Amino acid sequence: MATGYTSNEFGQLNTFAVEPEVYVDAENTAGWTAYAEKLNGRLAMIGFVALIATEIIGGDTLINLLFQL
Numbered sequence: 001m002a003t004g005y006t007s008n009e010f011g012q013l014n015t016f017a018v019e020p021e022v023y024v025d026a027e028n029t030a031g032w033t034a035y036a037e038k039l040n041g042r043l044a045m046i047g048f049v050a051l052i053a054t055e056i057i058g059g060d061t062l063i064n065l066l067f068q069l
Helices: 032-057 062-069
Strands: 005-007 014-019
Touching: 032 062
Parallel strands: none
Antiparallel strands: 005 014
């Protein structure tokens, strides 16, 4: 029998893959959780690096860019 497929009582393989076991994550990921705080911190770090890169590439500061509008 081939792995990853099921067969009927006659030994014939079907065309559908075997369904995986359903996994439910018991950790709450909404609200004021450690997961949310880590995600917020990581996004803040990405934003800060993007700000520094914009200032280096553009040759101007963010404050000056905002006042030019």
